[in-house]
Amino acid sequence: MKVFLDTETTDLKTDRGGVIWQLGYIIEYDNGEILEREIHIAPSKYDLINAVTLEFCKITLEELRGFTPHEEAVKILIKDLRGQKGAMIGFNSQKFDTEYVNKFLWTAKKKYTDYFHSHSIDVLVLAANKFIDERHSLESLSLQNICLQMGIPFDTEQAHGALYDARMTRQLYYKLKF
Numbered sequence: 001m002k003v004f005l006d007t008e009t010t011d012l013k014t015d016r017g018g019v020i021w022q023l024g025y026i027i028e029y030d031n032g033e034i035l036e037r038e039i040h041i042a043p044s045k046y047d048l049i050n051a052v053t054l055e056f057c058k059i060t061l062e063e064l065r066g067f068t069p070h071e072e073a074v075k076i077l078i079k080d081l082r083g084q085k086g087a088m089i090g091f092n093s094q095k096f097d098t099e100y101v102n103k104f105l106w107t108a109k110k111k112y113t114d115y116f117h118s119h120s121i122d123v124l125v126l127a128a129n130k131f132i133d134e135r136h137s138l139e140s141l142s143l144q145n146i147c148l149q150m151g152i153p154f155d156t157e158q159a160h161g162a163l164y165d166a167r168m169t170r171q172l173y174y175k176l177k178f
Helices: 051-057 061-065 070-081 097-106 123-130 143-149 162-176
Strands: 002-009 020-028 034-042 087-090
Touching: 002 097, 002 162, 020 070, 020 097, 020 162, 034 070, 034 162, 070 097, 087 097, 087 162, 123 162, 143 162
Parallel strands: 002 087
Antiparallel strands: 002 020, 020 034
């Protein structure tokens, strides 16, 4: 099973109180079935929510409070994984999404490795390898820039939406796959 996953968070660091407020994923089950889901998540605590990040994400604290309760969102993800263990595939997932997903699952007394192989597949690393000789001429290795470099149309209006970014990561993964 492959799980293309992206998170949008209230901070860039979990140790500063950052939490997932948007979780988007595409699950390719081993039987060929595909499930896409995006969950908007209300955190269990609000005292460390970063106002600058909320502004960047274009959400308010009031909107955040109206989202799916954190505990329910964890249950939805676990149900969607169907008790199977799979590969989490993300963009910059080694440094970011893996840590957030582990913290997210931990709140339900679950571990990342209960559902995912110990290391995620990071499409950013695949892209860095693909463009190693041209790296000096690329503006950055952002999801948008790499998609455009690979001929994948990228809608900047939808960027930083968790499901949209998971979709773009999935397309990029299959274009870069060895």
